[in-house]
Amino acid sequence: MLAKVKSRTILGIDSYPVEVEVDISNGLPAFELVGFAHSTVKESRERVRAAIKNSGFEFPNRRITVNLAPADVKKEAPLFDLPIALGILAATQQMERNLLDNLIVIGELSLDGRVKPVKGVLPIALGTLEDSGVRLLVPRDNSQEAVLIKKVEVLAAGTLQEAAGLLKENGEALRVSCQELSEEQGKTEEMVFDYEEVKGQEHAKRALEIAAAGGHNLIMVGPPGSGKTMLARGFPSILPEMTFEESLEVTRIYSISGLLKDNLLIRKRPFRSPHHTISNAALIGGGRLPRPGEVSLAHHGVLFLDELTEFRREALELLRQPLEEGEVTISRMNATLTYPARITFISSMNPCPCGFYNDPHRECSCSYLELRRYQKKLSGPLMDRIDLHIQVSRPSYQELTGTSPVESSIDIRVRVTRAREIQNKRFESNGIYYNSQMTAVHLKKYCVLDSLSQKILKKAFHSFKLSGRAFHRLVKVSRTIADLEGSEKIQPEHVGEALQYRPLDKIVF
Ligand SMILES: Nc1ncnc2c1ncn2[C@@H]1O[C@H](COP(=O)(O)OP(=O)(O)O)[C@@H](O)[C@H]1O
Ligand SMILES: [Mg+2]
Structure with a gap:
């Protein structure tokens, strides 16, 4: 029997799709995990085995092969415990297989079957937007992080039993409502220290x-x-x-x-x-x-x-x-x-x-x-x-x-x-x-200098022996000084002030 569960993994700050395939066949009892998994993922097998047993399900005494596809993307986090466990339950008909359609699952399991929070839920929720019509099942403790991305329909489970049992009836019982973030929320305004x-x-x-x-x-x-x-x-x-x-x-x-x-x-x-x-x-x-x-x-x-x-x-x-x-x-x-x-x-x-x-x-x-x-x-x-x-x-x-x-x-x-x-x-x-984020293209477009400013900069360039980089940074600082004054154009006095802040070019270094 074969079951497939969708999941995602983190690489850098982005998430990528991973398909967890679980195959259960006759043969000597074994539990193989393949597909470029780091040791933190390999340990998953022991957690999944214990969690399934301790949640009142039956762990199949047959040959289990789990493949994490694609095989060329390294998987490093213990995100796949829950999808593997659900895959095993589906492949052994302890839950209906079609409940896992259009669902992306992440979560670590503890030995007693609780679903533990994982890292990187926000980029995974963002990545979920790539597929239309899929829902995201996350650990309960991560649910508020997942719903930060409002367009994603989020389900959350606290235990394996809950996840497997409550997916029925369209997962209504697991659905997390999207809290409106009020303007005040998270705005910790304790002023540390005042000028x-x-x-x-x-x-x-x-x-x-x-x-x-x-x-x-x-x-x-x-x-x-x-x-x-x-x-x-x-x-x-x-x-x-x-x-x-x-x-x-x-x-x-x-x-x-x-x-x-x-x-x-x-x-x-x-x-x-x-x-x-x-x-x-x-x-x-x-x-x-x-x-x-x-x-x-x-x-x-x-x-x-x-x-x-x-x-x-x-x-x-x-x-x-x-x-x-x-x-x-x-x-x-x-x-x-x-x-x-x-x-x-x-x-x-x-x-x-x-x-x-x-x-x-x-x-x-x-x-x-x-x-x-x-x-x-x-x-x-x-x-x-x-x-x-x-x-x-x-x-x-x-x-x-x-x-x-x-x-x-x-x-x-x-x-x-x-x-x-x-x-x-x-x-x-x-x-x-x-x-400060401006590139050469932006500089050309937004930092037009009049002739007097150009003259000042030319003189400074030679006397301070400025590098090309320092020169561009000087123009950006001039732009900021002009913005602080609400001036649309960069004026000679803005360039003049920006130049005052490069004393180390000539004194120390
Ligand atoms: N301009 C200042 N105004 C008020 N207090 C000052 C000033 N400069 C120094 N102090 C006092 O001296 C202490 C040490 O300053 P600090 O910022 O640690 O100096 P630095 O890092 O330059 O060695 C401050 O905690 C503050 O009590
Ligand atoms: Mg100091």
Whole structure:
């Protein structure tokens, strides 16, 4: 007897169809699983056997062959327990075979027959849209994640018995109603930290405002205790809200990483600040069972590397691809995986080992050689990918103790949001959301420069010895500054301001 059950597997951040074929024939009792399955999938056999028995069904004492097709796609997650178990029940006529028509099934089983939640339900639900008229059967604990995709009809089961028994009568009893996501849901608005508390540093705050508005990368260089970490930690408080499409892209990454809390759509831009001892795989993604790294978990949000020079140079060099292309490619033996990683990269560092290079009030005690060695930790190509270089100096006594009102994060955020809305509208039909994502084609179309701006840029290009990349990044920052002002055209003063944020090109590096 042969039974077929449709399922899906995850590769990168997408899902692909898999057909689970179960054949039961006479012969010596055996349970074979074929079709390019990783050991996590092979272990499925033991779970399925126990779950079937412990759910009050009969496990056939015959020769069982399970094939996961297509055989050239590697299957790594324990998603197939439930489809295999249902396939066996259908092939042994313990349930009707036609109940499995037009149904996609995923789920891990525990030995007692409960259906346990799995990773990657959101991309699987999205993939289900490819076939019209099919329904999706997921573990009960994943149901709210699956119904985020409204067009998919979702069924959910808590146990194998429930899944097999209740599929009858059109699965009505298992159907999950699609909850309307209210505007407020998932909008955790606890303001972590407000820029009101940071005294002085107007120059740095302005640069951070530009970074937030256009998604530009930024580095802060300054002596210890000047407020660099404080400025970076407050950054989420001025970030614009995510659009629905951005939310969905981010939620998808968290879904395959198994990091989705309460199965809700992620509405707040991610802010990731890994420690400098982080491994390459944890930063970039990959590993034996490949998973997205910090750069992807920060997609459409912020990756903050504090004390940048403490990170291994090798790890920093790996950031070059995501910073340039907005994605990470990981080569595997049989496939190449791509994870999105469109991030705003924020970092901080001291100017030298002692921390006081270029400080007007304290003398730097580093030798020339020490300085060279320190600065060499950051390569030119990495610095070239950072749009805004700012020097943060220690706040003065007056600034720290002054009582004059300081602008709050909410006020800054209003401007950032307005500028971002202009960008969302501009790029509506371009498949991008903000200025830093622009490619050469967009630059040509949306960043027309008048003759005076061109003149300024030409001069800067030669005196700063800018690379082609740095030049284009400068134009994008100018575009954001113009958007913050609500100006449709890029004016010479916008280009002038963008140029102020590249001091490291001439001073340090
Ligand atoms: N501009 C500032 N306004 C208010 N407090 C500040 C400022 N700069 C530094 N501080 C105080 O100093 C502490 C250390 O700042 P921090 O951001 O960790 O400095 P850095 O990262 O530059 O070494 C802060 O927690 C804060 O109490
Ligand atoms: Mg610090």
